[in-house]
Amino acid sequence: MFSESRGLPVPLSAICAHAGVDVAMVHYHFENRLGLITALFEKLCATWAADLDNLLALDADAETKLEIHMRQMIRNFQRYPYTTRVMTELVASSKPALAKRMSSNFLKPLVGFYERLIAQGVAAGTFRQIDPVLFFFSVIGMCEFYFVSQPMLIAGRRGNSVDADMEAAFVAHTTALVLSGVEPARN
Numbered sequence: 001m002f003s004e005s006r007g008l009p010v011p012l013s014a015i016c017a018h019a020g021v022d023v024a025m026v027h028y029h030f031e032n033r034l035g036l037i038t039a040l041f042e043k044l045c046a047t048w049a050a051d052l053d054n055l056l057a058l059d060a061d062a063e064t065k066l067e068i069h070m071r072q073m074i075r076n077f078q079r080y081p082y083t084t085r086v087m088t089e090l091v092a093s094s095k096p097a098l099a100k101r102m103s104s105n106f107l108k109p110l111v112g113f114y115e116r117l118i119a120q121g122v123a124a125g126t127f128r129q130i131d132p133v134l135f136f137f138s139v140i141g142m143c144e145f146y147f148v149s150q151p152m153l154i155a156g157r158r159g160n161s162v163d164a165d166m167e168a169a170f171v172a173h174t175t176a177l178v179l180s181g182v183e184p185a186r187n
Helices: 012-019 023-030 033-057 062-079 083-093 096-124 132-148 150-157 164-182
Strands: none
Touching (some): 023 033, 033 062, 033 083, 062 132, 083 096, 132 150, 132 164
């Protein structure tokens, strides 16, 4: 339902009707719509942590790991196009406890991954030193905007959808930008 909503909020009553459950049951288990959305977001984040650890454990150089990560990140946004809308709604709620949970479940695992990956690249001489928090926002911003702005992209391309070739071109383009951006300065 979130994928099909095209950025519009999905009412709790519609979610319950689609799932065949009573609104009271959602209130019992999640307290409210925001609690339900938080649980959805945390479920998505939980699947990524193991993938990040597995990627770091690969017997590969930092550039290859970053390239794999970029492809996975873009594929995750494709698979879960509502992630940004859910994240935006959670951030907009601006409740300190919720912001802390989001940081623990989304930001910290990715920033930790970037810290270790950047350190590997710096040690190999293939990456320059980069602030992992700023890198997090840069990577997420590049990957997510492609999916958030699909209606604009489709209109600009005068088509009905973004095809596999366009997406492959975006993956290659974005990965090349990121890899060029982490390279050490040339003298």
